[in-house]
Amino acid sequence: MSSKTVLSLAVAALMGLAARSAAAQQRVEARRSASAEALVEIENPAGSVRVIGWDRGEVTVTGELGVGASGLDFTGSGKRVRVGVDTERNPHGVSSSLEIHVPARARLQIESFAGSITVSDVSGTVSAETVNGSINITGKAHEISAESVNGSVDVAGASTHTKAESVNGSVTVQGASGDLEASTVNGRLEVTGGTFEHAHMETVSGSVSFEGGLASGANLEAETVSGSVTIALPATVAADFSISTFSGSVENAFGPPATRMGAHTPEKELEFSTGDGGASVSVNTLSGSITLRKK
Amino acid sequence: MTCEDVLSRLDEYVDGDLAEAEFQEIELHLAGCAHCRQQERELRALVAEAAALPREIQPARDLWPEVAARLRGAEGARGVLVRPAVPRWMRTTSLAAAAAVVIALSAALWTRGPGPVTPAGPRALHVTPVAAGAAPADLLEAEREYAGATADLMAALDRQKDALTPEARATLDANLKTIDDALAEVRTALRRDPGNAQLTHLLTSTHQKKIGALQRVVRLNRT
Numbered sequence: 001m002s003s004k005t006v007l008s009l010a011v012a013a014l015m016g017l018a019a020r021s022a023a024a025q026q027r028v029e030a031r032r033s034a035s036a037e038a039l040v041e042i043e044n045p046a047g048s049v050r051v052i053g054w055d056r057g058e059v060t061v062t063g064e065l066g067v068g069a070s071g072l073d074f075t076g077s078g079k080r081v082r083v084g085v086d087t088e089r090n091p092h093g094v095s096s097s098l099e100i101h102v103p104a105r106a107r108l109q110i111e112s113f114a115g116s117i118t119v120s121d122v123s124g125t126v127s128a129e130t131v132n133g134s135i136n137i138t139g140k141a142h143e144i145s146a147e148s149v150n151g152s153v154d155v156a157g158a159s160t161h162t163k164a165e166s167v168n169g170s171v172t173v174q175g176a177s178g179d180l181e182a183s184t185v186n187g188r189l190e191v192t193g194g195t196f197e198h199a200h201m202e203t204v205s206g207s208v209s210f211e212g213g214l215a216s217g218a219n220l221e222a223e224t225v226s227g228s229v230t231i232a233l234p235a236t237v238a239a240d241f242s243i244s245t246f247s248g249s250v251e252n253a254f255g256p257p258a259t260r261m262g263a264h265t266p267e268k269e270l271e272f273s274t275g276d277g278g279a280s281v282s283v284n285t286l287s288g289s290i291t292l293r294k295k
Numbered sequence: 296m297t298c299e300d301v302l303s304r305l306d307e308y309v310d311g312d313l314a315e316a317e318f319q320e321i322e323l324h325l326a327g328c329a330h331c332r333q334q335e336r337e338l339r340a341l342v343a344e345a346a347a348l349p350r351e352i353q354p355a356r357d358l359w360p361e362v363a364a365r366l367r368g369a370e371g372a373r374g375v376l377v378r379p380a381v382p383r384w385m386r387t388t389s390l391a392a393a394a395a396v397v398i399a400l401s402a403a404l405w406t407r408g409p410g411p412v413t414p415a416g417p418r419a420l421h422v423t424p425v426a427a428g429a430a431p432a433d434l435l436e437a438e439r440e441y442a443g444a445t446a447d448l449m450a451a452l453d454r455q456k457d458a459l460t461p462e463a464r465a466t467l468d469a470n471l472k473t474i475d476d477a478l479a480e481v482r483t484a485l486r487r488d489p490g491n492a493q494l495t496h497l498l499t500s501t502h503q504k505k506i507g508a509l510q511r512v513v514r515l516n517r518t
Contacts (some may be wrong), residue, residue, distance in 0.1 A: 113515050130461050131515045148511055152467045167508045168470045186473050204477045225477040244493050246484045284493050286481055
């Protein structure tokens with residue numbers, strides 16, 4: 001057997017091994033050192049990602065790579081670590097399940113396409129995006145950005161800068177304060193939290209529900225096309241209210257009833273202040289009903 | 296509406312000469328028909344080339360502040376009571392925000408033609424000067440911009456390898472239809488109360504949601 005033939009057989013054998021490994025699920029377990037506030041970038045095209053913060057200075061990955069995966073892309077150390085899934089075909093069809101432990105104060109950037117994302121016990125910053133999957137973030141992350149297209153987004157924690165968006169899914173924010181941007185198209189949007197300085201909430205057909213306090217000079221905005229809006233504020237809130245709906249109803253527990261603006265359209269507007277004013281509350285809908293109530 | 300119907304009205308669609316209902320029907324068709332979108336793009340390119348002749352003065356890209364000013368001016372000129380109580384956030388963000396969206400689109404859109412999806416420069420735009428009191432035309436112009444951007448994003452999605460599964464695409468289409476239905480509702484209200492600043496804001500912010508959703512899918516489709 002010539003050396004060329006031997007080499008060819010060896011290459012063929014290696015290719016066969018590689019093909020077999022890509023055709024079956026692979027168990028992975030790996031670790032790398034990382035600094036306390038490391039940037040951890042995670043990409044898993046499909047399946048699930050579960051990230052858990054801990055008090056160790058390392059990132060560990062355990063789980064299973066899906067059929068069609070060629071390996072785990074786990075690189076970097078110290079201030080920046082990357083976790084990804086290498087694939088040999090359409091990555092969106094390679095469903096991998098990853099559990100990743102990161103330093104609690106890490107800065108997370110997570111992207112998926114057809115996968116769910118779960119984050120817990122991280123106190124740094126969290127950015128999570130997926131197209132077809134849910135996002136669930138709990139813990140003490142002080143800055144959160146969570147965006148899904150077809151999936152629910154649930155954020156529970158004490159974040160002070162929160163962005164939570166979906167298109168075809170509900171959005172729930174609990175315990176947040178400070179700055180909030182939240183939106184969905186046809187899901188329900190529900191916010192319960194502390195004291196906000198800025199809260200902007202939008203849906204198209206989904207309902208909006210807000211219950212929280214307003215800082216002095218705060219700005220709360222809610223807008224829907226056909227979804228209803230319910231705003232619950234402390235009875236002693238000091239705010240300037242500007243409420244408008246084209247054809248919806250208005251219920252107001254804080255002050256005067258809404259009045260029609262003209263004889264030819266059903267549009268209703270309502271402007272009033274409570275206390276010394278200062279904070280701003282603006283609600284605008286096309287046909288969605290508006291309710292202002294005391295919490 | 297069939298492809299034949301759409302193609303027979305394409306000139307009027309691109310020129311902005313259609314009634315709103317028909318405009319909306321064509322927009323919906325284009326969102327789901329790659330062939331007609333291609334025809335529309337070619338026609339727009341032709342129009343853009345013609346518009347680029349030296350006699351034209353290319354206006355600033357920031358269309359909406361002027362639109363807003365004309366809307367306000369038109370209301371006053373028609374003797375319509377200018378709303379005394381537009382909320383502060385509306386005064387500062389509504390139409391200007393729409394302008395920002397249109398501007399942002401130019402940076403976020405993708406190249407045309409085959410091959411990898413890569414960022415592109417701003418779309419060439421031609422803004423036809425509008426006479427005072429022609430506010431609906433201003434709105435229609437803005438809607439055309441949004442429709443063009445939507446078509447570009449849909450085309451980018453179509454071009455991407457490993458595109459959405461049929462199920463995911465159906466979900467996306469269903470949500471786009473939800474948004475289109477909402478847009479139709481707002482347009483109907485605007486016909487009853489032309490120049491209503493709140494409704495105009497709703498129209499543009501609803502367009503913005505549609506564009507935002509498509510941008511996210513296109514971007515994450517490359518994950």
